Structures are given as structure tokens and as C-alpha cells.
Amino acid sequence: METKQKISLILFLFVTITQAAELCHPIDKNALLQIKAQLGPKTDFFSSWQPDTDCCKTWINVGCDNVTNRLTILTIGQNNELSGQIPPIVGQLTALRQLAFNDMPGLIGPIPSSLSNLVNLEELTLARTNLSGQIPDFLGKLKKLTDLDLSENRFTGAIPASLSLITDLRQLNLYKNFLTGSIPDSFSSFKNLALQAYDNQLSGSIPKSLKRAGFSWIDISNNRFTGDASFLFGNKNLILIYLKNNEFSFDFSKVVFNSGLRGLDVSHNNIYGSLPKQLSQLPLEVFNVSFNQLCGQIPTGNWLNRFAADSFANNKCLCGGPLRACK
Template sequence: MEIHPKISLLSLFSLLISSSFMVTLSHTAELCHPTDENALLEIKSQLGPNLSFFDTWQPNTDCCSWINVACDKRTHRVNYLAVGQNPDLSGQIPPVVGQLSYLETLWFNDMPRLTGSIPAALSNLINLKELALTRTNLTGPIPSFLGRLTKLTDLDLSENGLSGPIPASLSQLTRLQQLKIFKNRLTGSIPESFGSFKKLFFQAHENQLSGPVPRSLGRADFTWVDFSSNRLTGDASVLFGRSKRPAYINLNSNALSFDLSKVEFPSKLQGLDLGHNMIYG
């Protein structure tokens, strides 16, 4: 009769040890990859280690639970990072971001003290679907390597200080649905290769783009077009046509000239602005 309590106590002790071990394993499995954690901590150290924005970014904690960070539930690799909306964050985009190779979404936005150029390290982020570098003081060119990030569906480089031409390599982004490069200092012409885009929301207004609108854009399928406040010249009638789908076309404040009476308007067009040009008819 005395053996049963001993067996019961022994079983209970074993169960407690086993449960504790399983909890430890479960906790360990939830931690993000060490490479990702180290990269994030380096980003923190370069942009503002003492800022409240990074309060939850603490060593030896699960970085998948940090604010503005998310991980894939299966791999536990960081696939989402949003840094910004804080005027105190300062510096340049840390190249170590390129080590977060599982990223699908990357934002650096609303950071007036973010300077420098777009780093080449971003070319390593081949899984990116959404890249937003917007409302900062980034300068330099739009790098041609962005055309190698072929999973991109959304590219927002608006409201910065970017300069130079629009790289033709962006036309290699065959999945792209939104391209926003407005309010920069971009120069040169719109690439001929952009005629290959399908279902693209395209905003390039308030730059210094010049030259004629490429005839190849007549083959493109835009859902939205805004080329206003540039220095474009010549005939932009290729953007029009009964079968085309844009809901909005804004060509205001350029030097365009064509006969509007010969243009067929897209059947789904809801907004049109052609003011401050030399359009007639």
C-alpha cells in the first residue's frame, strides 16, 4: 500500500521536468534567427540606440515580438521591417539591412534626418515585395540594381532628394503594380522600356523630367498616370485610347503639344488635367 504514493510522486516529478523542458524548447523555437537579431541591433545602434522607437529592441529577447518587426511563422526569419515616422532618427540606411535576406516588406519613411544614398546592400534583398523609402533626405541616383529585385510589387521612392535619370532596368520588375517616384529631382527622359508595364499605378510628378513621352508607352497598361510639373514635350496622345484603363491622367504643367480632338478617352477615365501645356483642338 506504501508503494503507490512513491510511484505517484516520482511520476509527478518526471512530468514536471518534462513540461519544463518542453516549455524551454517552445520558447527557444520562438526566437528569431541570430543573424536577423544581430542585424536589427546594428540598425538600432546606427540610427538612435537611445530613442524610444527602439525600446522593445533588446538583446536576448524574441525579436519577432519587437515593435515594427514581424517574422514568418514557419521559418521565424524577419520578413517585415518598418523604421520611421520619427524626426529624431538620424543617419544613413545601414548596409547591414542587406543581411535580412528574408525581408518581404521594408520601409524607411518620414525621417527628415535620414541622409546618404540608397545602399548597394539592398540588392541582396531578393525576396522584397514592397520597398518604401519615402519622405526622407536621401540623395543620389535611383540605383539600377533595383531592377534585380524581381518580386517587387510596390516601389515607393517619393518625396526625397533623388537625382539623375530613371533607370531603364526598372522595367524588369514585371510584377510591379505601383511605382511612385514623385517629388524628387529626377532628370532625363522616361525610359522607352516602360512600355512593357502592365496594370501599373505610376506617379512621377514634380521632377525635372524632359524630352518627349515615349511612343512605347502606348503599349503599356497604366491604371494611373501622373507626369505633371515636369518638362516633357511633344505628343502624349499615346497615353489615351478607348481600350486603355487609367482612371486618372495628369499631364499639367509641361510643354506638351498635340491635337486633343483626335484623342479617344479611356472608357474608365474619372480624372483628367491637361492644363498649362500647348495642347489644342
């Protein structure tokens, strides 16, 4: 065999073997290359995403399953040069378990409906971007989600009641948007949810059904809520509750706390009554009841003694402890 023929045969075999050894699924690879083309084909972020290389071996910010070789992790963000809308073709990455578009000021538009195809997602992060529109009902179809982060965007409208269909959800971040309405009544079905919805435009009263909900953490500060929120404190798993800067009004002396509560901030409301003695027995690391209508003597105890006067200031007639002595 002539030398040129031998070289051609060797090259053919090399290319064939190389192609056969590629792990990246063609559907996933095609989708990723289209994502690159739409968001920033010339940016350094996608420099490793080359069509002649294996996405499972050499591409950064992606991860593949060791058995099926389907794409399971995709993280895009922390980049000021990427811009555009979330490419709908993301919905073809049906094996994804973790998806993130975060820290991208150039990311705009709504959440595409194609994301409803990603039924294997366990973690979805769409945070610190300029995404807008309403939070879509179809996110409730992503039943395997445990973490949903939609914080620091430009979302408007109500919190979808359909999110309660995600029964294993443990972390829901909605803070720093422009959401309106209240917390859905259907959220009473959650068993162990950390809810952060502070810095929105939420308003009205909180549904009494949430007394049955299992919250591990709730922060709805800096909204426009009104009425009674005292029933929230009895959740047995609750360790942090932040209600500051709202218009809540209820008798604080009747509140019963979960014994494991570690953080409590109800400052800047219209809460009245006295401080329950139980507060002195709680392992509090954060505490603030300032700027309310509270009266009476501050309970003494190891825990409350740790907090300075500004945690109690600007109430109607609280006294004792770090404030002036009671008459």
C-alpha cells in the first residue's frame, strides 16, 4: 500500500474512533451550541464550547451523567457580556437536574414555556437578571424541584398558587422583585419550606390556612402586609421569622413560639401588647421588636439580655432591661 493511502487510512480510522468515543449526546450538543449562538458566541464564557470537542469532557459549566451521558448540569451566568432571552431550546435538555441562569444583567424577557419540559429538574436558579413578566403557572409541573430561586429580577403579578404542586420544595426565593397580592392559600400544603419573599409589593392579610404549613424559615419583610400574622409563629420547624417593615397588627402577648426559634424581627409594624416571657427562653441570635406599639416590662433571661436598646426602641411603653426602668 502506498504511503499516501496508509496516511489516509490512519486519519480515517482516527476520526472514526474519535467520533465513536464522544460521550456528548447529539441532542444536548446541538442545544448547547444554539444557546451559545443566541447569548454570546464570541464571549470568553463559551470559549470551551467548540463543536469539534466533547461537551461531557472539555466544556466548562456543564455536567453529564456517568451512565447515560445526558446533560444533567448547566450553569450560565456571572457575566456582563451575555445578553438576550433564555433560548427556548433549553427545553430539549430533558435530563437536566440543575439549571442556572444567574448574575446576567443582559438576560431579559419572560421565562420560556419550554422549561416545563424539564421535569427532572431538582434545582432551578434564575436570579439576579432582568427577566420580567409574571412567574408562570407551568413551573408547578416541575415536581422534582427542591430549590427554586427567582430572586432579584423584574417579575410582576401574583405568586402562582401552582407552586404548591411542587410538594418536595424546600427553598423558594422570590425576594427583590415587583410581586403583588398575598401568599397563596395553597401554600398551606408545604411541609418544610424556607420562603424568602422580602422586598416586593405584596399586600393584604396572610391566609389563616398557613397555620397548617410547615415553614423552616419565612422572610416577608419590606412589603405591605396587614392584619394578623401571629399564627405563623407556632410552626414547629420554624427557626427564622422576619416580618419587618409591614403593617401587621396583632396582640404579641398571645403569641406562642416554636422552642427552636433563632431569629425574630418584627420591627416597624403596628404590633401591640407585651413581650411574652417565653422569649427569654428561646435561643435567639437575631431579635428586633422596635418601632411598634408594645408595652410592659421586658422579660429577663440569658437570651434577651444579649440585645441592646435599639432592638426594643420606639415602642409605646416598653421598659426594663436595656431601656429605662419600669415605674
